Amino acid sequence: MVRHSLEYSKEEHNTVNRYKHQGIHLTQFPFQCEPQPLTLHPANYSLETIHTIINTTPVLHVSFSPSPSDPFPVILPLIGQMGSFSHPSASLAEPLDLYLHGYVSSRIMNLTSSTSTSSSSPPKGLPVCICASKVDGLVLSLTPYSHNYNYRSAVLFGHATLVEDADEKMWAMELITNSVVPDRWRQTRVPPIPSEMQSTRILKVTIASGSAKIREGVPEDSAADMQNIDNIWTGVLPLYEQYGEPVPGPYNKVEEVPEHVKGYGEETSRGNREYAVEAARKGAPVKIKQRNEDEE
């Protein structure tokens, strides 16, 4: 059975190519000062891969240029989630929009609305770049040069507009709240009162392009270094997001921590740990087997 998976097309902005500037964010992750000599980690344009990284990252970094006269771009740490208001049941492998939540200043509002009403010519909205990065382990090899991270990184380019439609806004608020802790929305005092709705701003990013880069596996060194050095420990120190024991607040009246909080923290931590440990071992089976045989 052939499975057809959707990919973002390789446009100028998202092509991961070290001779094109727009995509290089993905080829120059920490320590990977040049493409690794031993292994290539090709860029990934799969919608499912990219959307999954975005949706499981607690903080997205969102960049835009405040004005043509300002040399500095700005980065905002925001919370966000991929979704489709018109097709809420769409999977992560399908085309989706990115909904961002946070305090939206009057300036951003002006930037998003002025660009969206400028004319009928697409694309409308504020051009933004969104990046989500996870470090899954420190890859400690024989030389500083060959050190690396196991990581997952995704980037999206798109145009941001303010969500004006009341139904879409409410839907996005629920989407984002439940992305932090699944099912949290209906466990709280909802619906929001009018003043809460009014002062909440949701940005919707229509995606133009995207890409992802993933590095997983054991350390990699040159054959020359491997033959001559036997006193340097090499391996991976796994790294992952861990949730601690829930801490009840001062006015909490519910004795037992509910399952949607406690269970979520435990399950997510376990999944994160398993991913990081598995990533630390990838690519090593043959050599590990040989070492075991030697010992026996």
Place this chain on the structure above:
Amino acid sequence: MVRHSLEYSKEEHNTVNRYKHQGIHLTQFPFQCEPQPLTLHPANYSLETIHTIINTTPVLHVSFSPSPSDPFPVILPLIGQMGSFSHPSASLAEPLDLYLHGYVSSRIMNLTSSTSTSSSSPPKGLPVCICASKVDGLVLSLTPYSHNYNYRSAVLFGHATLVEDADEKMWAMELITNSVVPDRWRQTRVPPIPSEMQSTRILKVTIASGSAKIREGVPEDSAADMQNIDNIWTGVLPLYEQYGEPVPGPYNKVEEVPEHVKGYGEETSRGNREYAVEAARKGAPVKIKQRNEDEE
């Protein structure tokens, strides 16, 4: 004894003010859709605070505009560390440069060198924005509107140039390697061979301004909600970076995991956990005491 601590001056770019666009990244963190009604978390301009957040964040997000004709800024996930080559013993509370490491494309090289050689007029280098964010806990309150993160976020604005001086480059490589795992540099095959030096690029960012924002503490809700709702669990789910057991690589010949790896992972994880749990409890002592007295 009065302690004088250095702060970044409040310039147009880094001022955290919701009516100025450049600084809003810090006022609109996830869920804080408007400044919280109950508690203000003022921006922090302390060099020590900002530099500490930068130096303890495994991945920095670095943004720049590739060209005036390109609407999209680009975000690069890079590894970086604050330091002073001219005063290596400088503390985190003193003025420092930011050294960034990663694959630097020919395009970035052109951008950093063309702007630096353009004229004698300062500032030289590529204008960049750097953001470091840590989520320390999910703050689960009575309403979606009052949900929040405990977090630490720092931003820097500055100008990036390529490090050309061989001594400074070697010094920065050691600084950055040891920032990943302290003391790692001298545990590896050093110094780098000429080809490694040649293909390693280090960017130095001269800092123009910076700021930080920190949210810690218990949930906060309106008095009206607190009086009427007693079936919603409120509290904080702490979140922190956890290192797992070191996983030896396939060609590792060192039986015992060295202390600089194992000890570092364990100590850092413990420190991270303690910070997140402490942050989850801040601001609650009075009410917690009253509840205990009621029970007795």
